[in-house]
Amino acid sequence: MTTLFDPITVGDMQLSSRIAMAPLTRNRSPKAVPNDLNVTYYEQRASAGLLITEGTPITQQGQGYADVPGLYKKESLDGWKRVTDAVHKAGGKIVTQIWHVGRISHTSLQPDNGQPVAPSPITAKTKTYLIDAEGHGSFAETSEPRALTLDEIPGILEDYRLAARAAIDAGFDGVEIHAANGYLIDQFLRSSSNQRTDAYGGSIENRARLAIEVAETVAKEIGGGRTGIRISPVTPANDVSDPDPQPLFTYLVEKLAPLDLAFIHVIEGATGGPRDNVPFDWDALREAYRAKGGKAAWMVNNGYDRAMALDAIASGKADMVAFGRAFIANPDLVARLKQDAPLNQGNRDTYYGGGAPGYTDYPTLG
Template sequence: MTASAASLFDSFRLGDMTLPNRIAMAPLTRNRAEAGLVPGDMTAQYYAQRASAGLLITEASQISQQGQGYQDTPGIYSPEQVAGWRKVTDAIHAAGGRVVIQLWHVGRVSHTALQPGEGAPVAPSAIRAETKTYVNDSFTETSLPRALDASEIPGIVEDYRKAAANAVAAGFDGVEIHAANGYLIDQFLKDGANRRSDSYGGSITNRTRFLLEVLDAVVGEIGAARTGLRLSPVSPANGISDSHPQALFNHVMDEVEKRHPLYVHVVEGATGGPRDIAPDFSFAELRQRFTGPWMVNNGYDLELAEKVIAEGEADLVAFGRPFISNPDLVERLRRKAPLNELKKETLYGGGAEGYVDYPTLDDAAR
């Protein structure tokens, strides 16, 4: 590393925020929302414990009941949910942190038990997601979706806009649009899930249309400087695929660049899995097409994170599961201290155990 190279622990200017370091906490579903899918006091404690991250990105939060795909995930569409999130953001800010909420519509990755009137989940096309969801305290095959009528799409775009407005009302510093991991926006993007023959299907331009309508609506409501975007170009998460991902995401980045969002957050490789599943895909090519802040994610350890920051390949690095078991992950990385072991059996659902009871270095020293 040269004397002028950036460090993972340097501050970074992101929109109107000055981040104390370049480490982000990635969005992590924990299935602990309370009645009405409202985040509770324990959720406020959980995020405040992790406020030393340069940026916190909350667990994905649905923009409507239709957008829900898993049991006990929080929403950002009701007054009660907004009030619950306000307690969370207040706790984070009191602890010195900065936070954006991830806006979510799962599309076909859902189950009739979670949908309004127990109807079918919605998707670009009526193709079942080859994956499971979490319903009634167990993992269950997803339900067969129905294809959205073109007349329904503007209403979903409006739900994103309202959710962004709600996020600001709840005290968030911004939002991250979830366009990754096989959920609704990703389903529109990728031809393995989108077989439409109208203006939202077929060509790359058409398949990108829904993403850009959502991005424009959110930017129009809260401004580009408070709007981030997450993408996973080659991840097969939730049974998603595309026949020509490089061409697709080159086009996506050319269009996103015109809109100057707060950042782009990219999952490199398979979400939560191998980084090298698409050796012919060039993430560097995407990076060259976007002049704004670039956040990378998936399988990063301290050494790799330091390398990509020092070499200018990324501006921010998002860590996922290590933040679950290490509320003071930033300090542990700084000191090269050992990490707590993750309790996988407490990842989804439950109470305080495996949620707010992981010790910090200071706890261990007592």
């Protein structure tokens, strides 16, 4: 019987276990440049079967939070190269989550203090994280966005292509396209945030167009075996919703099936919240993907504990399980799960911003 701790081949990657570290924004990379602290943080967690980095903006326009690392300038890529070298030296595999936040941003983070972009000019009822000149972090309302014009979308696709190539050049084993949690691609998918009347709005086929084109663009540039995608069909995160998510996301995964992607990363339920917030048939979604010939590893996420993860793999409902907050406080989470050892509890006050406390100082079993 297959277990959570067995090795697995995911696309072009040979992984030591079926445990992934989910992307976790920590706001500890001033000027969008990975630093010594970030190197230590990822190196400490290299025993995960797969590390997925925090969301990493593909351009400054794609940046929505202060002090998150980027992929769009040399200093950032040099910093990431130090991270990937350290993880590989420790025997790990690492992909970066390529990210465009869309409307979840603030004018102070945008080029020339401009408006964030979105499918439609609808302000999200949520907050972003800013750091002032004295280094103090706080949450602030997102700024009013402007709608992307039709002739701007090819440029967005090119930004994704360049970021994916930059990630591979910086030593990453692959990328995860962030199409979840109410950011740009998800904003196009959901009817609450997408009120366009052109080829990218209205029907399911039109609203899914950007997600499919980004996946096609990235897979063509770096290979499907190094490309994953993250989706969150029913999360209300960042003020998105859709009245009928099952056919929308079924259509999306069916269109992703021919691309021979490495993995599909599915957030089940409300991100970081209840798993049953909206009725949704997760088995049917996976089976729809498989029925169209999709072979990517099916990675599940959201509220999984040890028993749930063991069952998901043993039952065949998933090929991998991603853990988020548990990895914050337990750099040796794989060993703890394998031994059924107690888990450290995370300090929420240090999740966002700051230095080593609450970031690289959690104890291991040793």
